[in-house]
Amino acid sequence: MIELKKLANMVDHTLLKADATTAGFERLCNEADTYGFKMVAINSFPVARCREFLKDSPVHVGAAIGFPLGQTTIATKVFETMEAIENGADEIDYVINIGKLKDGEYDYIREEMKAIVDISRKNGIISKVILENCYLTDEEKIAVCKIAKEVKPDFVKTSTGFGTGGATVEDVALMKKIVGAEVKVKAAGGIRDLATALKMIEAGAERLGTSSGIKIIEEYKKRLQ
Template sequence: MMKGMKNMKRYTIDQLAQMIDHTNLKPFADQAAMESLCREAQQFHFKMVAINSVQTALCKHLLEGTDIHVGAAISFPLGQTTLETKVFETQDAIEDGADEIDYVVNLSEVKNKNYRYIEKEMETITDICREEGVISKVIFENCYLEKDEIEALARIARKVKPDFIKTSTGFGTGGATIEDVRFMKEIVGDDVKVKAAGGIRDAETFLAMIEAGAERIGTSSGVQIMASLQTKETDGVMTIE
């Protein structure tokens, strides 16, 4: 239980596990690593496994008969591919069984202030996901962005309405921060959810991100986080602000 709580919310351990995207995006992850990832996801009942799109079909097979989603990373981790390439990657991953798509925005066009392009990119990929009944997440990679650029992206997202906006890939120079999560959530309100990812390795940081407004957490440390949470809970329930 966290100190200094005012507006407290109660979560079961399973509800907290269902906020975790269990992640292995390493370029050298082999079949054994995917088998381990999917086995752990089932053990702790995580919401999703987050993987490079080439692993989509394998993970879909490994998780067959479960309610655990397969999430494919698109244009990962740089975002520096054409819209046409991102569309193909998205459609290919969905055909392979992806339940969720996490794509990286074109950061060069953000820096160019070409927000018309960014909006078109977001609309196109979000529309594909919506038509296929797949969850869409837009990765900003905040460590490379100024505050006004984060705000501009969040305002576009509030208009386009992907399911989530996401702080980071975890491969940049920095990951999720409490300040960024709060700022992003303030802008999108209840229209879009926020996912925090990058550098979230312990239970305290995990809970702090939820307190700040994140409704999904991307982490490769989900097993350790859940083990820590299970030692803190009382009667299967945790209370956080």
């Protein structure tokens, strides 16, 4: 059975809504610090503000790049990544160019991934590659994961939570099978209860992106009593 503290430290506490306010981000950061979550997952604009809210906390600030569609140029994603890091981001979650993947332009996907992973690595920042699996065939998921195994981001991630579907146990298991021990897997999208969270972990996820982290941890506390 997983320790409560370890489970909490696998949670990326998420607020990515268009109407999120400063008060909402402050609450998010306070909750993440209180519960011992690993990271607050936010868009790139509020990174500096959340960095200030978490200045005395071990909780990481994570920036979503090219979010949620992935339909910006490599240069744009690189700039957004650099600015987020300058503003205090500890982790980068970027969305691949899904259309380019579906066109079979794997060299483009590799170039994009390498550009963002290189910047992140140079700055000591954790990098995560969002596949948005709901739009992909298994062959396309495998292709991206093979590229990731070569480029070595820290994580491959299932979903943005804004697509037509979120994380599935089958996708997590498939991704983990391809990347092996060299790259970790983050499950995100639709993880709203403890049972789902534990299934994702059992399938190979080492990080969980969710806005239901508090509910999950409170459920686990009751189970442990």
